[in-house]
Amino acid sequence: MQEIHFFILLTTLVTYSWADVNQNKFPLCKICACTVDNNETTANVTCVKPIEYEIFSDYFWFSNATNTSIAYNSITINYNKFIDFTKIFPTSNLTYLNLANNNIFNISDSIFKNLQNMVVLILSYNDLEIIHPDAFRGLYLEESLMPLRSLKELRLDHNKLHSLNQDIFEHTTNIEILDLSFNPLEVIDHHTLLAIDNLIYLKELYLQYTMISGLPDYLLHTPKFIRVLDLSGNQEITKIPQTLSDAKKLERLFLNNTGFTNLTKENGFPLMPNLKVLHLCRNEHLHVIDRYALCGLGNLTELIMSDNIDLVTIADLAFACRSEVGGGVVYPPIKKLHIGNNKLAYLDSEIIARWDGLSELDIRENPWTCECENQWLIDDLMPIYLKIDETMAKQVTCAAPVEMKSLTFYDIYMKKSHMRCLDIYGHRPERDGILLVGLLTGLLIAIPAILLIIFAYQKRWFSIIGVFDKSPASYSRRFYSTSPTEDF
Numbered sequence: 001m002q003e004i005h006f007f008i009l010l011t012t013l014v015t016y017s018w019a020d021v022n023q024n025k026f027p028l029c030k031i032c033a034c035t036v037d038n039n040e041t042t043a044n045v046t047c048v049k050p051i052e053y054e055i056f057s058d059y060f061w062f063s064n065a066t067n068t069s070i071a072y073n074s075i076t077i078n079y080n081k082f083i084d085f086t087k088i089f090p091t092s093n094l095t096y097l098n099l100a101n102n103n104i105f106n107i108s109d110s111i112f113k114n115l116q117n118m119v120v121l122i123l124s125y126n127d128l129e130i131i132h133p134d135a136f137r138g139l140y141l142e143e144s145l146m147p148l149r150s151l152k153e154l155r156l157d158h159n160k161l162h163s164l165n166q167d168i169f170e171h172t173t174n175i176e177i178l179d180l181s182f183n184p185l186e187v188i189d190h191h192t193l194l195a196i197d198n199l200i201y202l203k204e205l206y207l208q209y210t211m212i213s214g215l216p217d218y219l220l221h222t223p224k225f226i227r228v229l230d231l232s233g234n235q236e237i238t239k240i241p242q243t244l245s246d247a248k249k250l251e252r253l254f255l256n257n258t259g260f261t262n263l264t265k266e267n268g269f270p271l272m273p274n275l276k277v278l279h280l281c282r283n284e285h286l287h288v289i290d291r292y293a294l295c296g297l298g299n300l301t302e303l304i305m306s307d308n309i310d311l312v313t314i315a316d317l318a319f320a321c322r323s324e325v326g327g328g329v330v331y332p333p334i335k336k337l338h339i340g341n342n343k344l345a346y347l348d349s350e351i352i353a354r355w356d357g358l359s360e361l362d363i364r365e366n367p368w369t370c371e372c373e374n375q376w377l378i379d380d381l382m383p384i385y386l387k388i389d390e391t392m393a394k395q396v397t398c399a400a401p402v403e404m405k406s407l408t409f410y411d412i413y414m415k416k417s418h419m420r421c422l423d424i425y426g427h428r429p430e431r432d433g434i435l436l437v438g439l440l441t442g443l444l445i446a447i448p449a450i451l452l453i454i455f456a457y458q459k460r461w462f463s464i465i466g467v468f469d470k471s472p473a474s475y476s477r478r479f480y481s482t483s484p485t486e487d488f
Contacts, residue, residue, distance in 0.1 A: 026070060027060045042073040052080045061090035069093055077102065083127075085111060093117045095150075100124040109134035112148060120153040124179070128159040133167035146171055153177040157206065160184065166194035175199050179206040181230070186211045188219060197222040208254070209233035215241040225249055232256035232279075245270035245296075252277040260286045268293035277302040288313045295321035300332035306340045306362065314339070316348035334358070341365035345400070349376045361388050367399035370412065372421035382413040 032047035074096035091114040104126040138148040202223035213236035331353035340362040385393035
């Protein structure tokens with residue numbers, strides 16, 4: 001028992017000693033939470049309590065013992081109230097700086113100039129309305145204009161920016177990732193256009209929920225290396241921006257929650273030969289995807305098109321394109337197809353070339369009509385679906401007709417059932433049951449009644465009361481009747 005107590009005491013002393021060593025080596029660890037790498041050479045710091053009056057002290061950044069900057073790898077400072085950010089960061093080799101959620105309204109010039117190894121700068125969830133072009137000015141270099149030479153990723157999302165100064169990125173031309181989402185831009189004006197045009201190495205651009213209605217011409221002409229573009233959440237976008245054709249290397253495009261209604265060959269996607277991933281989800285007005293609407297996406301491998309509450313039709317050949325050689329059609333090599341939770345009742349087998357080439361498939365939560373037009377979903381697709389994802393395959397259900405509403409596609413597949421077809425007029429007998437029963441009942445009553453009437457007429461039963469008998473004899477009998485025998 002004494003040995004156990006001794007071990008616990010020893011462990012506690014070692015832990016406290018280790019903590020003291022780290023706090024002395026990394027002074028910010030005294031006021032913030034820290035994680036230190038295994039070699040105890042760098043620290044990752046997270047500060048979520050008020051430190052705006054301490055953070056810029058040289059004591060936390062510079063070691064007098066080694067006469068070098070303290071080796072912080074990343075620093076996160078959240079939930080402070082800097083408001084007017086005027087103090088310059090001391091020299092550091094950090095690569096990651098997160099200043100989100102700090103009520104920053106203004107950034108003074110050159111406050112990041114001593115952070116020449118900073119790769120990622122996050123200024124999200126602040127109150128920025130205007131950013132001066134020298135806010136990102138760095139140190140003097142002969143070959144460049146006072147750059148922040150290492151900055152690759154800049155996050156400005158969830159601020160109050162309406163426009164960008166055209167020279168805002170003149171010191172950060174090597175940026176590869178720019179996030180402007182959730183800013184009330186409303187329109188990408190000329191100044192913002194020029195600012196983005198300075199980023200010739202831009203690879204990812206995020207513009208979701210910025211209330212824009214489209215993209216200006218040539219926005220994507222200068223950033224020739226752009227790979228990812230997100231325009232989601234902009235309900236004002238009602239047609240595919242044709243300037244997307246300038247993004248020759250674009251691989252991933254997100255158009256979720258936009259204002260599209262119908263996508264056709266005429267208003268569909270322009271030629272985008274390198275696009276591999278397309279997301280078209282939560283577009284509440286999207287109703288029809290017509291033939292050849294996605295014709296320009298010849299190398300598409302992943303199509304996520306779910307949760308479109310009004311999407312009732314995906315036409316045959318919607319994803320295909322007419323071949324200029326041979327007169328046939330060419331399909332994109334889709335490997336992942338998600339069309340769940342739409343309003344699809346029918347699906348043509350020719351929307352993709354090879355269903356057995358899919359690695360992912362989701363067609364659940366659609367009001368499928370279990371008629372013979374969808375028989376191929378049972379006979380051809382279900383065996384493939386079960387191999388791709390058995391759990392999902394067993395969750396696809398019938399929504400009509402009513403007598404099959406409780407059945408799953410898997411039930412029908414296992415029973416080897418053949419679904420009945422509608423007649424040429426599209427009549428649904430299950431809806432006419434009451435009428436048919438009424439007609440049959442009427443016939444069963446009417447036929448004997450008619451026969452009885454005919455028989456009664458032939459036997460002149462109706463003549464007794466003078467009904468239906470118009471003969472002269474009947475007319476005479478109305479005035480003369482047979483006299484009783486006792487009268488003679």
